[in-house]
Amino acid sequence: MLVWIQHPRPSSRRFLFLDRDGVINVDSSKYIKNWDEVRFYPDALDALRFLRQQSVQGILISNQSVVNRGFTSIETLWDIHDRMLDRIRRAGGDVLAAFYCPHRPDEACACRKPSPRMILYAAGIFSIETAETYLIGDRSSDILAGGDSGCRTVLLERPDSEHPPEGAWAGRQPDERYPSLLEAVTALWKQGKLS
Numbered sequence: 001m002l003v004w005i006q007h008p009r010p011s012s013r014r015f016l017f018l019d020r021d022g023v024i025n026v027d028s029s030k031y032i033k034n035w036d037e038v039r040f041y042p043d044a045l046d047a048l049r050f051l052r053q054q055s056v057q058g059i060l061i062s063n064q065s066v067v068n069r070g071f072t073s074i075e076t077l078w079d080i081h082d083r084m085l086d087r088i089r090r091a092g093g094d095v096l097a098a099f100y101c102p103h104r105p106d107e108a109c110a111c112r113k114p115s116p117r118m119i120l121y122a123a124g125i126f127s128i129e130t131a132e133t134y135l136i137g138d139r140s141s142d143i144l145a146g147g148d149s150g151c152r153t154v155l156l157e158r159p160d161s162e163h164p165p166e167g168a169w170a171g172r173q174p175d176e177r178y179p180s181l182l183e184a185v186t187a188l189w190k191q192g193k194l195s
């Protein structure tokens with residue numbers, strides 16, 4: 001597990017777990033291998049600014065098997081991370097921490113989603129009550145990891161992305177579904193679910 005933490009003691013007790021690819025930036029079947037391949041969803045930058053305005057701390061929980069598949073290096077993963085953070089901050093948003101799994105599925109590691117390990121690890125560091133916290137992701141592995149960690153879950157069904165097939169949930173269903181990150185966070189906030 002690769003871990004980046006901006007503040008070990010965050011300034012508020014409002015947290016939101018976020019998948020990265022397909023949520024913040026456009027995902028690719030060829031993986032995100034360098035900064036040139038990062039395409040932000042405009043609404044994601046707006047959503048991260050909205051979260052910061054409400055003092056909700058976003059925590060990235062992301063599978064990045066692109067590293068151990070040999071398509072990019074850990075150094076480049078951090079370069080992508082640094083530049084994404086810079087872009088997010090220039091748009092008025094921020095991220096509290098990021099947890100990346102670099103492993104391939106066949107390595108059978110403990111951290112790769114659908115394992116809840118990265119979420120539980122983050123929850124331990126920041127003393128987060130997962131039962132009061134949402135995870136937003138675009139795949140069934142996000143919903144399984146979120147559910148198994150005790151979080152409430154939102155499935156993002158962006159119009160341009162492939163949605164997980166029904167039945168991919170192993171008995172779990174997302175608690176809510178939204179077509180964009182901005183709609184998800186503003187709806188959750190209005191309903192008092194992020195405070």
Ligand SMILES: [Mg+2]
Pocket residue numbers: 019020021022023027137138139
């Ligand atoms: Mg994703």
Ligand SMILES: [Zn+2]
Pocket residue numbers: 001101102103109110111112
């Ligand atoms: Zn892993």
